[in-house]
Amino acid sequence: MESPPTSTYFQTVSPAAEAPQPSALPPSTLPQPDPTRKDAGTSPSTDDPKVRPNRKPLLRLELRDLSCSGCRSFLRLLHASTALEDAVDTVLRLLYTGLKTHCIPSTRSVTLTLRAMGGVAYTTGLDIDSDHKEIHLNTSYIAMIPEGRLKEEMLGVIIHEMVHCWQHDGNGTAPGGLIEGIADWVRLKAGYAPPHWKRRADCDWDSGYEKTAYFLEWLEEEHGADIVRSINDGLRGCEYDEDTFWPKCCGKSVHKLWDDYKAHLSGPGEDERA
Ligand SMILES: [Zn+2]
Incomplete structure (x- = not known):
């Protein structure tokens, strides 16, 4: 595997063969923003649910080898535009x-x-201007995905990587596991959780990817629908300090929150939820 630039985030979805299955989770309904928060009143009109950046980004596609099966699958199953x-x-x-x-x-x-x-894939910013992002997706990985999962897996990976193009990272100081967890939380909420994802707490809170994504999903239930947006915005333009960050946004240390999550997962009914 080649060495990525330091600003690269890897997406490490296991390419292990999976039986074709329907999507694990339906898209969730996005709850309404909390009207008491400081940025309330500036949300887009309810007539126009799209959230628009200041400048519409230029979106581009580069296919290095049109003859490879990964490129052909991409073009066959997705409307790139x-x-x-x-x-x-x-x-x-x-x-x-x-x-x-x-x-x-x-x-x-x-x-x-x-x-x-x-x-699988990674996202990086150009050295000369990090406002220009590149998502690299491995065509050999695409070629290994079972046909029944192919379209959803490609879209899920693209959404995960697209998060890295738009999320905040505490000026590079946020834990990598939190960054990857937010990316997979978006993938989860968008309805592209692969069937093999499981809620787990036999690891650290910042183990990343779906482990942290499900933790963030639980935090939503405990602390309100805006909590992941608050976490991401809390990483904007300032450095991450674990001791103050979590008490400020959730009222407890992240380790206490993780203990609560563990207790929640070991409680009754989790077998049916997993
Ligand atoms: Zn990633």
């Missing part, structure tokens, strides 16, 4: 509904590149 735009809309809706436009990063372009490489 709308898939990227829909991914942007989904990410902005889930991360920025109810927030002011200036809270949205000034991403100017996103280029999706399909090419043979290691891993």
Whole structure:
């Protein structure tokens, strides 16, 4: 596997073979923003649920080898012109509904590149201007996905990576597991959780990906529908300090929250939920 730039986030969905299954979770209904929060009153009109950045990003597609099966599957199953735009809309809706436009990063372009490489996918910013993002998606990985899961898996990976184009990261100081957890939380809320995802607490809170994503989903239930948006916005333009960050947004340390989550998962009824 090649070495990614330091600003790269990896998406590590296991390429292990899975039986074709329907989507695990339906898209969730986005709750209304809390009218008491400081940014209330600046949300988009209810007649227009789209959350728009200051500048509409330029979206581009680069196919390195049209003859490879991964590129062919992509072109056969997705409308590239709308898939990227829909991914942007989904990410902005889930991360920025109810927030002011200036809270949205000034991403100017996103280029999706399909090419043979290691891993699944990663997102990086250009060295000369990090407002220009590149998502690299491995065509060899696409070729390994069972047909019945192919479209949803490609869209799920694209949404995960699109989150990295628009999320805040505490100026690079936020835990990588939190960054990846927010990306998979968006994927989960968008209805693209793969069938193999499970709620787990036999790990640290910041183990990342779906482990942290389900923790964030539980935090929503406990602390309100805006909590992940508050967490993401709390990482905007300032450094992450674990000791103050979590008590400020959730009233407890993250370790206490994780203990509560563990207790919740071990409680009655979880077998049916997993
Ligand atoms: Zn990622």
